[in-house]
Amino acid sequence: MDSYHITGGEKLAGDHRLKGAKNGVLPILAATVLTGEPCEICSCPSLSDVHTMVEILRSLGCSVTWDEDNIRVDAKTVDQWEIPERLMKGMRSSVFLMGPLLARCGQVAMTQPGGCAIGDRPIDIHLSGLRMLGAEIEEDPHRIVCRARRLTGATIRMEFPSVGATENLMMAAAAACGETHIIHPAREPEIEDLQNFLNACGAQVAGAGTGEIVICGVGDRRAAGPGSGTAPLSGCVHRVIPDRIEAGTYLAAAAITGGEIRLLDSAPSQMAQTLARLKEAGCRVKVDKTSIWLTAPRRLRSVREIKTLPYPGFPTDMQSQFLSLLTLAEGESKITETIFENRFKHVDGLLRMGADVAVDGRTAHITGVAGLHGARVQAEDLRGGAALVLAGLAAEGETVVENICHIDRGYDKLEVVLNDLGAKIERI
Ligand code: UD1
Numbered sequence: 001m002d003s004y005h006i007t008g009g010e011k012l013a014g015d016h017r018l019k020g021a022k023n024g025v026l027p028i029l030a031a032t033v034l035t036g037e038p039c040e041i042c043s044c045p046s047l048s049d050v051h052t053m054v055e056i057l058r059s060l061g062c063s064v065t066w067d068e069d070n071i072r073v074d075a076k077t078v079d080q081w082e083i084p085e086r087l088m089k090g091m092r093s094s095v096f097l098m099g100p101l102l103a104r105c106g107q108v109a110m111t112q113p114g115g116c117a118i119g120d121r122p123i124d125i126h127l128s129g130l131r132m133l134g135a136e137i138e139e140d141p142h143r144i145v146c147r148a149r150r151l152t153g154a155t156i157r158m159e160f161p162s163v164g165a166t167e168n169l170m171m172a173a174a175a176a177c178g179e180t181h182i183i184h185p186a187r188e189p190e191i192e193d194l195q196n197f198l199n200a201c202g203a204q205v206a207g208a209g210t211g212e213i214v215i216c217g218v219g220d221r222r223a224a225g226p227g228s229g230t231a232p233l234s235g236c237v238h239r240v241i242p243d244r245i246e247a248g249t250y251l252a253a254a255a256i257t258g259g260e261i262r263l264l265d266s267a268p269s270q271m272a273q274t275l276a277r278l279k280e281a282g283c284r285v286k287v288d289k290t291s292i293w294l295t296a297p298r299r300l301r302s303v304r305e306i307k308t309l310p311y312p313g314f315p316t317d318m319q320s321q322f323l324s325l326l327t328l329a330e331g332e333s334k335i336t337e338t339i340f341e342n343r344f345k346h347v348d349g350l351l352r353m354g355a356d357v358a359v360d361g362r363t364a365h366i367t368g369v370a371g372l373h374g375a376r377v378q379a380e381d382l383r384g385g386a387a388l389v390l391a392g393l394a395a396e397g398e399t400v401v402e403n404i405c406h407i408d409r410g411y412d413k414l415e416v417v418l419n420d421l422g423a424k425i426e427r428i
Pocket of ligand 1: 022023024026092093121122123124125126127160161162163164165186316317339340341
């Protein structure tokens with residue numbers, strides 16, 4: 001298994017151009033199953049999760065080509081409705097296929113999805129919403145089978161604003177008969193991006209980013225009920241929004257090494273919490289519409305409590321990277337993780353590198369130390385792995401981060417980008 005060998009102590013400096021968001025491209029690729037004409041998805045990052053999604057689409061009968069950053073999907077034929085177990089287990093996002101396949105084929109079968117072990121991660125909110133749209137679902141600990149002769153719009157109040165469930169329901173409802181109201185949906189920018197993609201393909205979705213999403217299903221307009229063989233939507237060309245978590249990670253990398261960075265093709269307006277906390281830690285941050293400049297202070301400062309929350313709150317996907325950053329900040333900081341119950345696994349590695357962190361349930365208490373030292377550590381999940389790389393960039397001596405397949409799920413050539421910015425990191 002590959003590992004990163006990092007010689008710490010180099011200040012990062014330079015420019016980095018962002019690619020499309022992992023969490024944007026995955027549901028959009030799943031949504032192509034609803035379309036009967038070619039779709040071109042631009043600015044796709046080369047991530048192992050995106051490769052897995054492409055493999056799933058091919059296994060369902062779609063023709064997919066990938067040319068540099070652009071993925072072209074032709075879903076004229078979708079003749080399979082069972083997702084192979086190996087691909088299901090490869091990533092959590094395979095569950096995004098549930099709504100689209102149900103709408104297109106009238107049935108879908110899958111095992112429980114895999115993905116980062118950062119918590120229990122049930123899919124009950126996805127399933128109860130699909131039931132409200134008319135799906136019949138059989139579920140046991142291994143396999144889920146959903147069937148629907150007809151999907152009908154409904155009013156769905158989400159008990160928690162789950163990102164994946166909001167997206168799954170939007171996709172199923174886009175092809176249903178009648179109007180669906182999703183009350184208290186997740187408001188992440190990637191949901192608005194999915195809305196824009198669906199609308200470009202002929203769907204009628206409004207309200208993403210607000211407290212209610214309204215979807216007028218095309219089922220009434222088109223003879224495209226589940227299993228009819230007709231795709232409910234047409235094709236389009238769509239550019240995925242920039243990856244705000246990739247952006248935040250590189251800003252944190254510059255901050256932790258005392259460096260300076262400019263991010264291009266970014267969306268600073270979607271990163272308010274991350275940018276505010278970097279400023280609070282003493283970084284100088286300047287933005288225009290699509291660029292972000294960060295200059296690190298000589299010594300980072302501690303921050304008042306960070307609490308992860310659904311968007312527009314502080315993103316759970318930036319929690320691990322901030323925890324690494326704050327191990328070197330002067331003073332005491334506190335991070336509370338409210339979204340996933342098991343997202344402090346990287347703390348073990350940080351302790352081995354000389355950090356002073358105490359975890360008490362869902363809260364980590366961090367006392368800044370003057371320096372970290374290199375160690376051999378394990379990536380246990382995607383963002384926790386990235387956090388260990390950040391710590392390694394700032395530590396004295398060599399850090400080896402093992403098990404980096406987790407990091408490959410969310411960062412396109414991390415070591416190439418970091419080396420271009422002046423780091424010393426090698427994939428072995
Ligand atoms: C998405 C993101 C992930 C991010 C997370 C929260 C993608 C591909 N992934 O994951 O990077 O960390 O949002 O911002 O977009 N839950 C339930 N029942 C459900 C669904 C969720 O209890 O049916 C719980 C989860 O266990 C978790 C919380 O809700 O505790 C948030 O999960 P959710 O918003 O669904 O995250 P994902 O869509 O899996």
